[in-house]
Amino acid sequence: MLDKSKFETIDDLELKYNEPLSHYTFTKVGGPADVLAFPKSIDALQTLIEVARTNDLPITVLGNASNLIVRDGGIRGIVILLEQLNLVNIAGYTIEAQAGAPLIEVSQIAQKHALTGFEFACGIPGSVGGAVFMNAGAYGGELSQVLASCKVIDTEGNISVLRGEEMHWGYRNSIIREQNLIVISAKFELSTGDPAVILNEMTRLNQLRSSKQPLEYPSCGSVFKRPEGHFAGRLIQEAGCQGHRIGGVEVSKKHAGFMVNVADGTAKDYENLIAYVIEQVNQKLGIKLETEVRIIGEN
Known part of the structure; x- marks a missing residue:
């Protein structure tokens, strides 16, 4: 039985119990989350982690829940959303943003301050913390290219700073993911640029995104990693899976690399459709797709 009193004495902390996570996910x-x-505040986060540790409760951080599927059974223990830790500061060519700041907003702030290098993120619907966690990227850019340092907290409540070269960057991977760390804030080193040119590039990328991606439906973003030498969406088309539907979830007719919730779909529908597509592409084309989307929680 969960002892609510352990948490309700923590200052600067909003709590919800047995809350459906479907209210917060892009899918x-x-x-529910217990x-x-x-x-x-960072103090509240640190105290929350300490209470969870001393009471042996698992912690899950969701970020902006944009490239994520939470299973229908929900998540036990404590689920943390850092959306209220969202301050963004500018110092010269450096932007420091807290983990809950939306990437799109950070890209807009960079443009207004004539800073270039962050345009690739102008349409990524994630938070700074989630983007660092998975080395988010789009249109040739990745967080690893601009991150100078990152303030993190571990499961013991210890705060430290990691330099960009210490991040163990990989394709949709970082040391944050490997070591179960929580991002508090990140510093991005950018360059000076022409605000009009930067805005034009952001407009171009956003038009490209809206013309190719099914933004009109709930989705988990890009489902599969890009196989070497191929595009996942094209392989899915070639395997005849585009438009295939299980329950309320469908392989997008607009972009086969996306799966969209078209009719009150469930997480199980997503998982079944992902398994079907992997099987069909492997069977027909001999290529094993790997998921990029993070799938968590209980069935």
Whole structure:
């Protein structure tokens, strides 16, 4: 039995119990969190982690829940959303953004301050913390190219700073993911540029995104990693899976690399459709697709 009193003495902390995570995910699926916590300060986050550790409760951080599927059984223990830790500061060519700041907003702030290098992120619907966690990228850019340092907290509540070269960057991977760290904030080193030119590039990328991606439906973003020498969407088309539907989830007719929630789909529908596509592409083309989307929680 969860002892609510352990958490309710923490200052600067909003709590919800047995809260459906479908209200917070881009897929609009996901069962309840035992405790959903919204820390409003780093002190509150640190205290929350300490309470969880001393009470042997697991912690899950969701980021902006944009490249994520939460299973229908939900998540036990404490789920943390850092959306209220969202301050962004500028110092010269450096932007420091807290983990809950939306990437899109950070790219807009960079443009207004004549800073270039962050345009690739102008349409990525994630948070800074989630983007660092998975080395998010688009249109030839990745977080690893601009991150100077990152402030993190571990499961013991210890805060430290990692330099960009210490991040163990990989394709949709970083040391944050490998070591179960939580991003508090990140510093990005950018360059000076012409605000009009930067804005034109952001407009171009956003038009490209809206013309190719099914933004009109709930989705988990790009489902599969790009196989070497191939595009996942094209392989899915060639295997005859585009438009295939299981339950309320469908392989997008607009972009086969996406799966969209078209009719009150469930996380199980997503997982079944992912398994079907992997099987069909492997069977027909001899290529094993790997998921990029993170799938967590209980069935």
